[in-house]
Amino acid sequence: MTKKFALIVSLIFLITLNTLAQEPSCGCNKKKATRENKYKCDTTLFSNGAKLYWQRNCDSTWLTFENKEKLILKSCEKIDVYECQRTGLDFLKEYPNYLLFQYKWISGCCTPPDIILIDKETGNEIKRINNDQFVWGDVHENYVLFFSDTTYTHLIYLNNETDKAYDLHFDNKQVKKSVIKNNVLQLNDLFNNFIVSRNNFKFDYKTSEGVVKNLKIEFN
Structure with a gap:
């Protein structure tokens, strides 16, 4: 009798564990x-x-x-x-x-x-x-690259770890002319090949003349 009772208790315990394991852990149990x-x-x-x-x-x-x-x-x-x-x-x-x-x-x-x-x-x-201001970002390199506003005259490199910002000046309408000349859908299509080093940040930029320039932002 004792063995039978122990077996029944064990079965109930196992069934309970199995039921709990099958239920989602976050609320609604109607969807698996x-x-x-x-x-x-x-x-x-x-x-x-x-x-x-x-x-x-x-x-x-x-x-x-x-x-x-x-x-x-x-x-x-x-x-x-x-x-x-x-x-x-x-x-x-x-x-x-x-x-x-x-x-x-x-x-x-x-x-x-x-x-x-x-x-x-x-x-x-x-x-x-x-x-429309965002250019690029990298959570592994811990930075965000963006323009300060939609005049697109100040490109900002923000170091997320230190919260320090460094910028590069563009002439008025220079970026907008580049967008038209290069027929890009998004602003960030003008920029490529981002490289972070100890002293600066380098990248390629498609100019309004249709050529690719290598630019850099100095970490002063």
Whole structure:
């Protein structure tokens, strides 16, 4: 009798574990996560103790920033986190003075994103680099290259680690003429071959004369 009772308890325990393992870990259990498209509800912890995490129910998904208070940074009327991540706000990397995000206007290529810097303490937006100003960025090399405004006269190299900015001056309408001459769809198509060194940042630029110039921004 004792052995039979122990066997029944063991079976109940195993069935319970199996049931828990099959349930999604983040809320709604009406949709099964596939192997290629798992729900990403795990928490990202930042150096100051702040958190970033996904939540969802059977109607929507949302991205929450939490420090002293909670702030919803993004919400979608979709229950699939992966689908929600394909457009809109997307976290890239933590830096000493802010969190780096991109805002993807469409899924896939080839529209440049907005680049957004968010305060690590409050979750509020510090700076937004619109996609018509954005040239290039690299989270491994820790920089963003962009124009200060749509006059396109000051190209800025921002070092995300140090938060220092260095610039290169272009003549008025020089960049706009280059866009027309080279028949490019996006501003960033004028720029290529980015190289970061200790003292400067080099890149190729297609000029309004139809030639490629190698330019550099000095780190003074």
